[in-house]
Amino acid sequence: MESGIFFSDYRSDMALRRMPLQKVRTGLLLVGLVVFPFLATPYWLNLANQIAIATIGAIGLNILVGYTGQISLGQGAFMAVGAYGSGLLTVRLDVPFYLSIPAAALITAVAGLVVGLPSLRLKGLYLAVATLAAQQIVEFVVTHWDGLTGGTEALVVPAPELFGARMNTDGRFYWILIVVALAVALFAANLFRSRVGRAWVAIRDQDIAASAIGVNVFGYKLLAFATSSFLVGLSGALLAHYRSIVTWERFTIEVSISYLAMIIIGGLGTISGSFFGASLIVLLPAMINTLGRSLQDTAPWAATVLPYVQQGVFGLVIILFLVLEPEGLAKLWRNVKDYFRVWPFSY
Amino acid sequence: MDADVFLQLTVSGLSNGMVYALVAVGFVVIFKASDVINFAQGEFLLFGAYLAFAFIAQFGLPWSLGVLATLLTAAMIGLIVERLVLRPLIGEPVISMIMVTIGLSSLLRAVVNGIWGVRPKAFPNFIPSGEVEFLGAIVGIDRLLVIAIAAILLTVLTLFFRHTRDGIAMRAIADDQQAALSMGISIKRVLAVAWAMAAITAAVAGIMLANTVGVSHDIIFIGLRVFPVVILGGLDSVPGAIVGGGVIGLLESYTAGYTTSGLELIVPYIVLILVLMVRPYGLFGKEIIERV
Numbered sequence: 001m002e003s004g005i006f007f008s009d010y011r012s013d014m015a016l017r018r019m020p021l022q023k024v025r026t027g028l029l030l031v032g033l034v035v036f037p038f039l040a041t042p043y044w045l046n047l048a049n050q051i052a053i054a055t056i057g058a059i060g061l062n063i064l065v066g067y068t069g070q071i072s073l074g075q076g077a078f079m080a081v082g083a084y085g086s087g088l089l090t091v092r093l094d095v096p097f098y099l100s101i102p103a104a105a106l107i108t109a110v111a112g113l114v115v116g117l118p119s120l121r122l123k124g125l126y127l128a129v130a131t132l133a134a135q136q137i138v139e140f141v142v143t144h145w146d147g148l149t150g151g152t153e154a155l156v157v158p159a160p161e162l163f164g165a166r167m168n169t170d171g172r173f174y175w176i177l178i179v180v181a182l183a184v185a186l187f188a189a190n191l192f193r194s195r196v197g198r199a200w201v202a203i204r205d206q207d208i209a210a211s212a213i214g215v216n217v218f219g220y221k222l223l224a225f226a227t228s229s230f231l232v233g234l235s236g237a238l239l240a241h242y243r244s245i246v247t248w249e250r251f252t253i254e255v256s257i258s259y260l261a262m263i264i265i266g267g268l269g270t271i272s273g274s275f276f277g278a279s280l281i282v283l284l285p286a287m288i289n290t291l292g293r294s295l296q297d298t299a300p301w302a303a304t305v306l307p308y309v310q311q312g313v314f315g316l317v318i319i320l321f322l323v324l325e326p327e328g329l330a331k332l333w334r335n336v337k338d339y340f341r342v343w344p345f346s347y
Numbered sequence: 348m349d350a351d352v353f354l355q356l357t358v359s360g361l362s363n364g365m366v367y368a369l370v371a372v373g374f375v376v377i378f379k380a381s382d383v384i385n386f387a388q389g390e391f392l393l394f395g396a397y398l399a400f401a402f403i404a405q406f407g408l409p410w411s412l413g414v415l416a417t418l419l420t421a422a423m424i425g426l427i428v429e430r431l432v433l434r435p436l437i438g439e440p441v442i443s444m445i446m447v448t449i450g451l452s453s454l455l456r457a458v459v460n461g462i463w464g465v466r467p468k469a470f471p472n473f474i475p476s477g478e479v480e481f482l483g484a485i486v487g488i489d490r491l492l493v494i495a496i497a498a499i500l501l502t503v504l505t506l507f508f509r510h511t512r513d514g515i516a517m518r519a520i521a522d523d524q525q526a527a528l529s530m531g532i533s534i535k536r537v538l539a540v541a542w543a544m545a546a547i548t549a550a551v552a553g554i555m556l557a558n559t560v561g562v563s564h565d566i567i568f569i570g571l572r573v574f575p576v577v578i579l580g581g582l583d584s585v586p587g588a589i590v591g592g593g594v595i596g597l598l599e600s601y602t603a604g605y606t607t608s609g610l611e612l613i614v615p616y617i618v619l620i621l622v623l624m625v626r627p628y629g630l631f632g633k634e635i636i637e638r639v
Contacts, residue, residue, distance in 0.1 A: 133617075133620050133623075140612055140613040144608065144609065264443075318446055318447065319451060
């Protein structure tokens with residue numbers, strides 16, 4: 001049990017994980033992640049992979065929305081750019097996936113810069129509407145530029161090969177995704193302790209005050225758009241190689257909305273929140289599905305209303321979190337931690 | 348370019364545009380009163396169309412009663428939504444407001460689909476559907492009637508804002524909440540009225556759509572089409588919504604008529620971006636957007 005926070009050198013004071021308990025939790029998490037694929041069924045591995053991809057995308061979106069305060073409804077479009085970018089590089093130019101994925105992420109970052117340009121003049125809901133338009137336009141381009149994307153036809157991406165092994169199973173892809181997701185989380189966590197991260201938070205909290213203390217508001221906004229889109233493009237590219245099929249239906253406005261839901265439910269401006277939110281939004285429909293299937297024998301009508309139940313619950317969860325716990329799952333997790341930190345002597 | 352093709356496109360564009368205008372007015376009313384962008388406006392529309400379908404086709408009410416029942420139910424839904432979802436969030440940041448209406452849209456959509464399914468329904472049209480010759484071109488009566496009904500309703504709404512107590516209170520709140528409060532205006536009441544009105548105008552638009560294009564799930568997409576309309580006209584301007592609706596409707600209709608590649612799907616959004624870059628407060632909006 002702790003009785004206070006004492007450090008005798010700057011190194012340990014500035015460490016990412018300062019408390020013994022934090023270190024224990026991080027260790028447990030890492031061990032859990034390594035052990036997980038050996039214990040899990042393919043079903044759970046699939047879900048874990050989806051969560052990993054969604055977490056990367058959610059962290060990307062959180063940089064933009066949660067930390068910099070720029071609302072974006074264009075997540076689906078950025079993921080499309082990443083997915084098609086990497087997919088096309090692999091299919092048309094035979095670029096290996098470990099080069100095509102970063103390249104696609106860079107392309108998405110440039111796209112993010114372009115979409116970010118209106119943020120020079122617009123903020124709040126005007127920016128949200130502008131990104132909504134960008135989303136619609138990218139969707140249109142993807143479905144109508146047959147020569148490049150194949151239009152509404154699916155783009156088939158061959159399974160990637162690494163060290164001579166084909167990464168075509170959930171179990172193998174898991175390792176790629178986990179390494180990338182952990183790297184992204186670590187990168188983001190450190191980013192927010194840096195000059196750049198603090199500048200973003202300053203812009204989010206009060207942009208005029210930020211510019212008064214010398215933050216180049218427009219430059220940092222663009223940087224936020226670029227960094228965010230880089231990560232979102234990364235998750236889109238990973239999704240392309242993981243699914244090995246790219247279709248435009250995976251990148252509609254619904255996707256933008258579900259990612260916004262992830263970071264709202266998880267907690268705006270937190271890394272752990274991105275993970276919690278991604279997990280919930282991935283697991284929720286899966287759980288409802290399982291529930292519906294288990295009811296199939298007793299209540300056959302359950303299967304027919306299943307999609308609507310999923311949709312309704314999705315909406316309901318968003319509303320309930322916003323009304324009851326606007327700071328999201330990350331806050332709930334913090335509450336639990338605070339409770340146990342001094343447990344059983346809470347005073 | 349044939350003159351009668353042009354006229355037909357104009358009439359169908361205007362009739363779509365007037366539906367957009369009706370939906371947009373609901374949008375504007377809510378924005379004026381509470382600074383909330385309502386992403387669930389398309390679902391209100393959907394609800395209106397399906398409620399009318401339920402009352403008229405399923406319960407067999409005569410259409411006048413059916414329409415009345417639809418409007419009343421829609422108003423109730425608007426009130427309930429305001430009370431349960433929006434009121435707890437007064438004063439929260441923009442992102443929460445946007446997200447809560449998005450959540451709402453998902454929930455409402457699920458309810459509609461859960462009750463009525465997703466397959467298109469046959470609607471017993473009560474707006475006569477024949478064709479007439481109008482200035483030398485053949486146009487549908489239903490289209491002309493839609494334009495007429497929308498024009499009447501929009502005039503009534505404009506008068507409402509000019510001359511009634513609630514309308515003026517709404518404008519006062521849009522202007523300055525604090526000052527309005529200190530003059531004894533009840534914000535709660537005005538917000539409730541705003542949501543009820545938005546639901547009613549959307550329901551009217553839904554009924555019109557049910558008559559002209561049928562009752563189907565696709566109605567939702569009109570909710571997203573409204574963004575170009577309100578941005579073009581100005582987020583807080585009722586005349587702006589009407590003009591914006593007309594312009595976007597015509598633009599879509601002409602691009603659909605004179606080009607082939609489906610461009611009409613994104614032309615409104617291109618207009619939207621241009622307007623945002625040049626004149627973010629729109630044609631008639633109040634110029635209070637904050638610059639950074």
